[in-house]
Amino acid sequence: MARVIKNYLIAFFTAFFTKWLEDFFIVSAIVLTVLNTYLISVIGLNILIGNYVLAVFLAIIGVTLARR
Template identity: 55%
Template sequence: MAEAIKNFIISFFTAFFTKWLEDFFIFTGAVVIIVNTYLITIVDGNILAGNYLLGTILIITGVAIAKK
């Protein structure tokens, strides 16, 4: 029974890091950029730039993981 649970946990994390993580990164990056666009008049410029950079890095990381 312990071996079955161990195999399930290993296969779950393997599937998560190979199939779902890139989708999560791309989705999160897109959400950060979209929310940032609506907050242009409220948030300071340096914070906006950092958030746009974060969104771009998340999207690029997701695409790089998906290409593997």
């Protein structure tokens, strides 16, 4: 039973890092951008700018991984 669970976890993480990681980066960048757009008047400007930079960085990494 432990071998089955181990093989399942290895297969899941292998598939995640080879097939889904770029999608995760792109979707998280989109979600972060949308959330920041709604929080413009609530959070400080420096945090807002940092979150937008993080979203752009995640999107660039996701697109780069998707093209590979």
